[in-house]
Amino acid sequence: MKRIGLIVLAAFIGGAASIGAYKFLEPNDAEMSISEKQQVLFANNPLKVSSTGSVDFVQAAAIVSPAVVHIRTTFSSSGSKEGSPLDMMEELFGGGGRRSRAPRAASGSGVILTPDGYIVTNNHVVENSQKVEVVLSDRRKVIAKVIGTDPNTDLALIKVEATDLPIIKIGNSDQVQVGEWVLAVGFPLDLQTTVTAGIVSAKARSIGILARQQQQPTQDEYEEYQRTGKLPSRTNNSIESYIQTDAAINPGNSGGALVNANGELIGINAAIASQSGTNEGYGFAIPINLAKKILEDFKKYGVVKRGYIGVTFVPLDADYAQQLKINDINGLYVNEVMPNGGGAAAGIKKGDIIKKVDGILIYDSPDLQEKIGRMSPGDKVKLTVLRDGQLKDLNVTLKGDKSVNVTKPEVAAKSTGATISQLGATFAPASEAMKTKFGVKSGVLVTGIEKGKVFDSLDVPRGMLILTVNGRAVNSVKDIEDALPTSKNGMTTISGIAENQKFTFSF
Structure with missing residues (x-):
């Protein structure tokens, strides 16, 4: 009896120690990715539902x-x-x-x-x-x-x-x-x-x-x-x-x-x-x-970091193969290789036929695009190409789009208000004639929109007159800078007017 009691006590202590160790080592929830959160939530709670073949939904x-x-x-x-x-x-x-x-x-x-x-x-x-x-x-x-x-x-x-x-x-x-x-x-x-x-x-x-x-x-x-x-x-x-x-x-x-x-x-x-x-x-x-x-x-990051092979291609079929005077009717025919791209560095040439991605046969554009779409700049992918009747494996390091700013916008991570750089716009004081035109006493003109930033994602039109930021009237870039940190509950509200139509944006 005493022996059983010791076993139970040891099991209890071991379980408590395991729980304590897990809690100590448990990652910060805010830093976990979506996939990691899913794994934690469902690891000990598997769905017990009928098999795929069942018609009971x-x-x-x-x-x-x-x-x-x-x-x-x-x-x-x-x-x-x-x-x-x-x-x-x-x-x-x-x-x-x-x-x-x-x-x-x-x-x-x-x-x-x-x-x-x-x-x-x-x-x-x-x-x-x-x-x-x-x-x-x-x-x-x-x-x-x-x-x-x-x-x-x-x-x-x-x-x-x-x-x-x-x-x-x-x-x-x-x-x-x-x-x-x-x-x-x-x-x-x-x-x-x-x-x-x-x-x-x-x-x-x-x-x-x-x-x-x-x-x-x-x-x-x-x-x-x-x-x-x-x-x-x-x-x-x-x-x-x-x-x-x-x-x-x-x-x-x-x-x-x-x-x-x-x-x-x-x-x-x-x-x-x-x-x-x-x-x-x-x-x-x-x-x-x-x-x-x-x-x-x-x-x-707030944006997509997408990797590119750096080639353009056309899916092969019987008709297109006949035009090219080739026998293959499956795969992707490379018709252009971008200079300085990952494909060029790996040795892909115009006229190559891409047959496999990481050993998996491909037949049409979506087969390649989806697989590459899951990868990031710097990732490596093995392409098998047909050249002069011979299959050849080429290891391609994907390159990114230099036009994409991959620095994570702070607006997606913080709740203390946006900054001018995060808005992604250039401004100029509104002229008196413009204020008179719209019947307003204040305003700052949006003169340019930067791709991939907040104003671009909200579709703020160039030429819009910004009237207020977080409820404050603005007449200069400094007024906007001073008003942005006053956002409540992490939400920034901007009102403006364009083409006699009033707009309000919250983000």
Whole structure:
């Protein structure tokens, strides 16, 4: 008996010591990445749900629904975009035809990833937003701050000040199979939480939506085109490798969850293919394995640190192979190698056919783009190319985009107010004539916008007259500098006027 008592006592002491050691070594919650938080939360709480083959989605729906939120935005659109049968901005997010500069209200969906309020959604849900409001599953309304946006993948990360929020377990989109049951969860057509079911009908699908959106001119560029007849050319850096599903997706589902039958997040719903603007059986979701890298960059840097091979290529098919007078009809034909890029340094040449990435066969553009899209500058990737009838392995070190500032914006990390440099704009005192024109007594003119900074992400128009910062009237750059630190609860509020339309931005 005494022996049993000693064993129990030893077990108790050992357990207490283990708990104490864990607490002592436990990482600071604020420093943990989204993936690390997910691992801690689900390590000792595995989901016990029916297998993928089950057609009973009751438990999966119950697990997922509380963590899918309704996002409402007030936004000003400065772009000029025409609708199309595959236009996610209009088909998924509502509206149609040419977009107006006047503020509008719209809604979409989002998915809570961490209990402290990090939420993933689509870039086009919060693009140009003046105010982002999140309605939680318990019907609370909270204001969200945009942490980062990426039009190249149509992803965005926002943050609300809340604790103990319900979350979804992140799954593995690489393991998703065609024919597998999936659920789409969101807020379609302004309805409350809605769950629809279907199967995965294709993977690595590219439909050209992001490329077309990147080619659309802004309002300023459209006006310039009307004057000069010239539009600026743009490089297409979009990454499309969608999971295609026949689960019903409609306007408002944008940014919502695509989950497997185990209730694990495998994709972020982003687009539909439709002639009518509503579901016709084809929906598209961004794979979560691609999204994870983008979201971690947002959390850590505020922007995406994307690595590039430094080549342009064309997917091969029978017709294009015939034009090139080559026999291969699978792979990516390299038609240009950028000087000083990672591909050039590794020895890739024009005319090479990329056949494998890290030993995995590739057949189309999305196969390569998604894999590279998960990597960062400095990462190494092994490409297998076909040259002169021989396969050759080349080790490529990815290089970054020098135009991207990868220093983390303090506005995404601190709650003590923004600074002039974080706003990313240049200013000039407003002339008396301009003040008279708008009927105001104070104001500072926005003369330039820096790409990737706060004003750019909020779509503040160049030429806007800033009237107040955190409630204070401003007449000079110094007035703005003095007013910025006075933000309350970490939120900075700026009001202004442009083209006789008043704007208010909070971030």
